Amino acid sequence: MQDTSPANFGxxxxxxxxxxxxxxxxxxxxxxxxxxxxxxxxxxxxxxxxQLANVPWKTTIVADGEPGEPLIVSGKIFxxxxxxxxxxxxxxxxxxxxxxxxxxxxxxxxxTRIHGLVRSNKxxxxxxxxxxxxxxxxxxxxxxIHAYVSGPDYPEYWIDEYLFEGxxxxxxxxxxxxxxxxxxxxxxxxxxxxxxxxxxxxxxxVERCTNNCTRR
Numbered sequence: 615m616q617d618t619s620p621a622n623f624g625x626x627x628x629x630x631x632x633x634x635x636x637x638x639x640x641x642x643x644x645x646x647x648x649x650x651x652x653x654x655x656x657x658x659x660x661x662x663x664x665q666l667a668n669v670p671w672k673t674t675i676v677a678d679g680e681p682g683e684p685l686i687v688s689g690k691i692f693x694x695x696x697x698x699x700x701x702x703x704x705x706x707x708x709x710x711x712x713x714x715x716x717x718x719x720x721x722x723x724x725x726t727r728i729h730g731l732v733r734s735n736k737x738x739x740x741x742x743x744x745x746x747x748x749x750x751x752x753x754x755x756x757x758x759i760h761a762y763v764s765g766p767d768y769p770e771y772w773i774d775e776y777l778f779e780g781x782x783x784x785x786x787x788x789x790x791x792x793x794x795x796x797x798x799x800x801x802x803x804x805x806x807x808x809x810x811x812x813x814x815x816x817x818x819x820v821e822r823c824t825n826n827c828t829r830r
Contacts, residue, residue, distance in 0.1 A: 657770060669704065675730030685744050685804075689740060691817070691820060693820065694821060696819045703764070704731060707729065707776075708728060709728050710726075711748065715751070728744060756785075779801050
């Protein structure tokens, strides 16, 4: 898809121009994601609920033959109590490719290729198939997958990036912050299945409830 959006659009401004197309597709064709990614990601805020109703709970966000190690990330999304599964929570993810680039266009890397949207099912489950991302070239940034969540009573917000155990660029502060959280940790333990595919589990406990929701 051709990217004609100004590079300095913020998330809310970008939404006004793009939220009405491709929402129901397993992988969304959004643009304007900078090299560092975080502050220029598209937003689902304000999107009509009916446009999200048919988003699946699992999807594949890379094309067949995408270079890199195949990776399946799955888990459950829970209420703030950490015990009650939540249905209908949107999880949008995006990442670099295996070389650490968001785009093959070169230059300013303004359009990410690898991204997708899932919506938790009745059991709170989600799953996306991708490849293990690479660290930014010539950097000491740990390889990661960006993500944010939203849903009824839960305004859109960023969650901690998906990181990967054993990455040499994970800091001691990261290890201390996320250690001891089990499957709720954003540092994922990778296990290789008999099919050779890497698999990882991350459960998510949502926050910022705005109505009568189960609290911690």
